[in-house]
Amino acid sequence: MPRSAAYFLAAVCGGLGVLMFFWRAAPNMWIGVRLPWTFADRQIWDKSWRLAAMFLTGMAVGALFSFKIFIISVIHLVVLGILYPIFLYWRKYNTLRFWKDQGWKDYRPVARCRGCGHFQKLPDAGALAEARCEACGRPFQEK
Numbered sequence: 053m054p055r056s057a058a059y060f061l062a063a064v065c066g067g068l069g070v071l072m073f074f075w076r077a078a079p080n081m082w083i084g085v086r087l088p089w090t091f092a093d094r095q096i097w098d099k100s101w102r103l104a105a106m107f108l109t110g111m112a113v114g115a116l117f118s119f120k121i122f123i124i125s126v127i128h129l130v131v132l133g134i135l136y137p138i139f140l141y142w143r144k145y146n147t148l149r150f151w152k153d154q155g156w157k158d159y160r161p162v163a164r165c166r167g168c169g170h171f172q173k174l175p176d177a178g179a180l181a182e183a184r185c186e187a188c189g190r191p192f193q194e195k
């Protein structure tokens with residue numbers, strides 16, 4: 053890869069990565085880790101955003117070394133960028149299910165009871181802390 057292309061890639065990725073450390077957008081149509089699981093939970097959106105910022109910065113450094121390292125870091129960004137929110141969501145809600153309200157990004161979480169396996173729609177991510185299973189009365193989050 054010509055040096056000028058390497059510097060260009062490093063500048064674009066590094067610039068965006070560093071920017072993303074200092075500035076974080078609310079869920080939107082253009083930028084961020086845009087998945088149903090990140091739209092359903094703002095906390096997971098924010099954590100995924102931070103991971104993407106780290107990877108972009110890593111990609112910038114990788115581009116300076118070689119194109120091969122750059123490509124490897126791109127693959128990591130894409131694969132882990134998707135797996136990470138899925139993992140966080142699974143750990144928090146005990147399911148990957150979600151439900152969708154009216155708007156295009158109105159994804160809402162579904163929680164699965166750890167006691168009886170009952171699936172329950174939640175109005176938003178914040179409701180998880182107080183919600184109890186409708187079937188067995190068990191709280192979804194341990195206090």
Ligand SMILES: [Zn+2]
Nearest residue numbers: 165168185188
């Ligand atoms: Zn239950």
